[in-house]
Amino acid sequence: MIRSVVRGSGSALPKRLVTNADLAGRVDTSDEWIVERTGIRQRYIADDDETTSSLAIEAGRKAIEAAGMEPASIDLIVLATATPDQTFPATATRVQDALGCNGGTAFDVAAVCSGFLYALGVADSMLRTGMAKRALVIGAETFSRILDWEDRTTCVLFGDGAGAMVLEAADVAEDGPGILVTRLHADGEHNQLLYVDGGPSTTQTVGKLRMKGREVFRHAVVNLAEVLNEVLGEAGLTPADIDWVVPHQANARILDATAKKLGLPAEKVIKTVESHANTSAASVPLAFDVAVRDGRIKPGDLVVLEAMGGGFTWGASLVRL
Known part of the structure; x- marks a missing residue:
């Protein structure tokens, strides 16, 4: 395939x-x-x-x-x-x-x-x-x-x-490397919980970021756990089969709460938020590269990438290295 x-x-x-x-x-x-x-x-x-x-x-x-x-x-x-x-x-x-x-x-x-x-x-x-x-x-x-x-x-x-x-x-063979499953979602109902108050067609300015943190936190934990389970279910796997989770690095409390909700041990979650903070679209590939270069993520490992952002948008991808 x-x-x-x-x-x-x-x-x-x-x-x-x-x-x-x-x-x-x-x-x-x-x-x-x-x-x-x-x-x-x-x-x-x-x-x-x-x-x-x-x-x-x-x-x-x-x-x-x-x-x-x-x-x-x-x-x-x-x-x-x-x-x-x-x-x-x-x-x-x-x-x-x-x-x-x-x-x-x-x-x-x-x-x-x-x-x-x-x-x-x-x-x-x-x-x-x-x-x-x-x-x-x-x-x-x-x-x-x-x-x-x-x-x-x-x-x-x-x-x-x-x-x-x-x-x-x-x-590749069925048990070979590559992206196995990706699932993406969006829900525009929550636009005003995380947004920028500007844009070319509205204010003609760049605008500034605005966020209602408590509400975003609540949605993030639920949505990320659900989409991670979704890609694993599609592949016929369980959280125990995962070698690493590389999540969007928004907040250490979100990472910990999501891992707990899935029953994942903390040592399987790649964390760079302490050093890089939230780098938005850059955070997942940045954290992935850090873990590859320091030797944690290795060829053959089963890795889940996942993120949630303004929109709301969220998604996950299951990858075998």
């Missing part, structure tokens, strides 16, 4: 590290307050010369190098972001040109924190149906550009970064 097989991964972070103590000098907060409620201790914030595309290019280059491929052989780039360089053209086209992947297909996907799962699902579909042979899937964000730095309940939660995966269509 034809599956999309993960051939390599990469990630990138801005140069500037910002600790909770640094933020405490800017807004009415403290390291203790942030850690207790979120588990976050630091994040990386882009300088003026660092953009969503520059982070995506670096992560993409590392992923292509890890895959041992020539950039020109990549014929599909899907970039998930809620913070593009421009309203148009797609930031993916900037990445395509910079990496030397010209001639194929390149476009952006907007599903906020679930963006990478959506991008992965789209790329997987295109690879399995023969529309492309090799795909670079990226999640990249500069969320610091849309934060209200006077709102201590939101500005402490986010950071900037990028993560990427290279996928290749390959003919």
